[in-house]
Amino acid sequence: MSTLTKVLIVLLTLTSILLCGIVVTYVANAVDYKDKYDALSSNYQAAQRRADNADNQFNKLKSETDQAKLDLNNQSAALKERISSLQADLKQAQIDRDDARRKEDGWEALVKDHSKRLEVNNQLTASAQAELKQIRAELTKEKAEHVQTTDALMDKMAIIDDLDAKLKRLLEEKTELQSQLDQMLRQYGKITGPLEPVTAVAEPVRVAPPAKDIDLEGLITDLDLKERLAEISIGEAAGVKEGMRFHATRGEVYICDVVILDVLPEKATGWLELLQEGAEKQPKVNDKVRTNL
Amino acid sequence: MSPALQSRGKKISVPDNLYTVILAVAFVAVLATAAFVAYQCYAQYETLF
Numbered sequence: 613m614s615t616l617t618k619v620l621i622v623l624l625t626l627t628s629i630l631l632c633g634i635v636v637t638y639v640a641n642a643v644d645y646k647d648k649y650d651a652l653s654s655n656y657q658a659a660q661r662r663a664d665n666a667d668n669q670f671n672k673l674k675s676e677t678d679q680a681k682l683d684l685n686n687q688s689a690a691l692k693e694r695i696s697s698l699q700a701d702l703k704q705a706q707i708d709r710d711d712a713r714r715k716e717d718g719w720e721a722l723v724k725d726h727s728k729r730l731e732v733n734n735q736l737t738a739s740a741q742a743e744l745k746q747i748r749a750e751l752t753k754e755k756a757e758h759v760q761t762t763d764a765l766m767d768k769m770a771i772i773d774d775l776d777a778k779l780k781r782l783l784e785e786k787t788e789l790q791s792q793l794d795q796m797l798r799q800y801g802k803i804t805g806p807l808e809p810v811t812a813v814a815e816p817v818r819v820a821p822p823a824k825d826i827d828l829e830g831l832i833t834d835l836d837l838k839e840r841l842a843e844i845s846i847g848e849a850a851g852v853k854e855g856m857r858f859h860a861t862r863g864e865v866y867i868c869d870v871v872i873l874d875v876l877p878e879k880a881t882g883w884l885e886l887l888q889e890g891a892e893k894q895p896k897v898n899d900k901v902r903t904n905l
Numbered sequence: 906m907s908p909a910l911q912s913r914g915k916k917i918s919v920p921d922n923l924y925t926v927i928l929a930v931a932f933v934a935v936l937a938t939a940a941f942v943a944y945q946c947y948a949q950y951e952t953l954f
Contacts, residue, residue, distance in 0.1 A: 613924065621924045621928055622927060624928075625930060628934055628935050629930075629934050632937070635938050635942060636938055647949075
C-alpha cells in the first residue's frame, strides 16, 4: 500500500468523522417545523372557532338587543298612554279638589251657622230644663190630685155599676111587660105605638101612647078543615108575627078567626077559631083575612 | 553488524490492518450518522425523505 493511499485513508476517515459530527449536531439541533405547523394550525382552528362563537354571540346579542329595543318601544308607548291617562286623571282630580275646596268653604260657613244655632239651642235647652223641672214639680202635684180623683172615681164607678144592675133589671122587667102587652094587643089586632122615654123628672101625668091598627090584609090560600088549619098569602115580609089574630070575611060576612101559629117569609099558617055552623059560613079559599075589621 | 545498527537502519512501518480498522471506523461513523439522520427524519416528518 502506498503512502499516498494511507494518507488518503487517514484524511478520508478524519473528514468523514468531522462531517458526521457536523451532520449529527445539525440534525439534533434542527427545528421541528412539523410540530410548529401543527401548533400553529391548532391555534388557527381554535381562533377560527372562537371567531365563530364570537359571531354567534354577537348575532344572538344583536337579536336580543333588537327584541329589547322593540319591547322598550312598546313599553314607552304604553307609558306614554299611561302618562296621558294620568294627566287626564290629574286634571279631573284638580277639578274635584277645587269642588271640594268650594264645598269645604260652604261647610265651614254651615258649621259656623250650626255652632251659633247650637249655642242658641243650648240656651233654649237650659231654659227648657228649668221649665221641665217646674213642670215635673207640677206633675207630681197633679199626680197626687189624680190619685185622689181616681179614688173618688172608683167609688162613683161602683155606684154606677149598682145603678147599671138596677137599670138592667128594670129593662128586663120592661121587656117582659112589653111582650105581654104586645101579645095581648095582638089578639085584638093592635100594636103599641112608638115608645117615648119616660124621664124621672117630675112632670104632669102623661097618657100612655095610643094603640093603633096593624092593617094587614091577605087571602086564604089553603084550608084543612079537619085539622082546622088555614094558610094565608102574607108572611113575615109583610109584618106577620106568631100569635097574631086575623079575621076572615067573605064580602061583609064574618066567617072566623085565624090565629097565626107558624110564619114563613111569604106566607103563614094559623089555627081556625070561632068557626060557625052552616055551609055558607065555612071558610073557603080566597076568603079575605085582615087584622082589623 | 550490530543489532543496534540493524534497528537503526530499519524503517518503522504500520501494519496494513491498522488502515483497515481506520476505514472500518470511518464506515461505522458514516453509517451511524445516516441512521441517526433517518431516525430524526422519520420521527419528525414521518418519512425518510
